[in-house]
Amino acid sequence: MSFYLLDHPNPNGLSYSLTRGEPIRGIVLHTAENVADTIGPDGGAERVASYGATTRRASWHVTVDKDSIIYMLPDRMQAWHVVGYNSSTLGIEQACQASKWKEYPADWVDATITNTATVVKQWCELYDIPMKRISRDEYDSGKRGILAHADLDPSRRSDPGKDYPWDLLFEKMETDMTEFYIELEKLVTESGGNARSLFYTLELLRGLAEGVSIPANVPRAVAEAVLSPKHTY
Numbered sequence: 001m002s003f004y005l006l007d008h009p010n011p012n013g014l015s016y017s018l019t020r021g022e023p024i025r026g027i028v029l030h031t032a033e034n035v036a037d038t039i040g041p042d043g044g045a046e047r048v049a050s051y052g053a054t055t056r057r058a059s060w061h062v063t064v065d066k067d068s069i070i071y072m073l074p075d076r077m078q079a080w081h082v083v084g085y086n087s088s089t090l091g092i093e094q095a096c097q098a099s100k101w102k103e104y105p106a107d108w109v110d111a112t113i114t115n116t117a118t119v120v121k122q123w124c125e126l127y128d129i130p131m132k133r134i135s136r137d138e139y140d141s142g143k144r145g146i147l148a149h150a151d152l153d154p155s156r157r158s159d160p161g162k163d164y165p166w167d168l169l170f171e172k173m174e175t176d177m178t179e180f181y182i183e184l185e186k187l188v189t190e191s192g193g194n195a196r197s198l199f200y201t202l203e204l205l206r207g208l209a210e211g212v213s214i215p216a217n218v219p220r221a222v223a224e225a226v227l228s229p230k231h232t233y
C-alpha cells in the first residue's frame with residue numbers, strides 16, 4: 001500500500017512525526033478549504049494531497065473527494081492536523097469548504113460522504129472507536145469517538161462546518177459491507193497462492209485505483225493486503 005506523503009517527500013522537510021505519543025482513540029473530520037471540484041472527474045483530493053506534500057504547516061492521514069480516497073500517511077505516524085490532539089487522533093480531509101455544504105450538488109455530497117464513511121468506519125473497526133460524535137469534554141475525559149476539528153479548536157477552526165451532513169455520514173457508516181468484504185477477501189485468498197492470478201488481481205485493483213487513489217468500495221484492509229509489497233512475483 002502506498003502513502004502519498006511517503007511517496008512525495010516534502011522538499012521543505014518533514015511535516016509529520018514518525019511515531020505517536022499515545023494510542024489512537026479519536027477521529028477528526030476536516031474540510032481542506034479548497035474550491036470543491038464538483039463538475040466531471042473530481043481533482044480536488046489530488047490537488048489537496050499535492051498541497052500537503054509541499055506545505056510544512058500541516059499533514060493528515062487521508063484525503064477524500066467524490067471519486068478518490070488518497071492515503072497520505074500510515075496510521076501509526078502522527079499527523080499535524082489538530083493542535084493539542086495529534087498524538088491520539090487520525091485526521092481526514094474532505095476536499096471542499098466548510099461553509100458550502102448546502103451549495104454543493106447532492107450527488108457530489110453523497111459520493112464524498114460515502115468515501116469519508118468508508119474510511120471512518122474502517123478506522124472505527126480497527127481501533128475500537130464507537131461510530132459516534134463526541135464532545136471535546138468527553139474526549140478529554142478519556143472517551144473514544146469522532147470529532148469535528150471545530151470541536152477541538154473552536155476559537156480558530158470551524159471545519160468541517162455547521163452544515164456538515166453528520167446524519168448522512170452515520171447513515172452511510174451503518175451500511176453493511178460484510179458481503180463485499182467476504183467477496184474481496186476471497187479474491188485475495190484465492191490469488192495468494194498463485195503468482196499469476198495474484199498479478200492479475202493486483203493489476204485489476206491498480207487499474208481501479210488509478211495510482212494512489214483507492215475507490216471507496218474497496219475495503220482498506222483488502223487493498224492493503226493486495227497492494228502490500230510482501231507479495232512478490
Ligand SMILES: [Zn+2]
Pocket residue numbers: 029030031081149157159
Ligand atoms: Zn481542520
